[in-house]
Amino acid sequence: MPELPEVETVRRELAATLVGRTVTEVAVHGPRTVRRQSVRRFRAGLTGRRVLDVRRHGKYLLIGCDGGTLVVHLRMTGRLSLEDGAPGGVIPHTHAVLSLDDGRRLRFVDPRTFGELFFATEGDQLLADTVGRLGPDAADGGIGPEALGRLVGRRRTSLKAFLLDQAMIAGIGNIYADEICFAAGLRPDRSTATLGADDLARLAVAVRAVLSRAVGSRGTSLGDGGYRDLFGDPGGFQAEHAVYGRGGRPCPRCGTAIEKSRLAGRSTHWCPRCQG
DNA sequence: AATGGGGCCTGAGAGC
């Protein structure tokens, strides 16, 4: 579920609370969450490390420590939470708990177990296999019309599939792909081969505008099991969705009913009048 | 070679 705005919200909260802390203990429950390396190596690598900074590339969280980086990907249902005081009751689907030197704990919960954690040292192949395959971050100020044009290249695919491709631009998921297409006035099934300079210009503006507004609203939370931040609080951007999750309801700009269908295997929403 | 579809998992909600 979490896309760039949600991961960025968590990143900011982690940066404000974790930097300077030392990991005193690492507990892993169930091997699937730490699947790129042995649990032994994960625990040995992370235990005793001090957190220096918290960065993000696309949907990956990069918690920089002295001697390596804790890499976190929340995938669909992963959630990080910070807890004070004594351990409470058992929280279902807890796959990892990091104890900190100030008595707090960082918990990783993930019902669908798609999310993952690993600890990488500098130059680690694990980094090349994951973060290293990403395109530029979608919130990177350098993604203008020219950069988009270069990324599109000779690709012949739908605009939606292009926006979702993390090797092209990193950080956009299904919700924001739909919102960006709407903001740019472009149909999500529009072929990238037909995009002109003016389309790319509107697309570049839309990417930046939608993501920056979403970060400002601390991301999107849908339903009960949806995204929550480090302290359990939901985001607010769902109230500003123009198309996502609004199939059959009126377009906020022209009132035409929003279309919903499947594209690139994903639910897709758009206004048939405003997007061409 | 790039692209679309299936698979990985569990839970929520709809429909009967």
Added chain:
DNA sequence: TGCTCTCAGGCCCCAT
């Protein structure tokens, strides 16, 4: 009430 079915925000892998 309770069962079954569909769907879900991501990404890897495979066949085409």
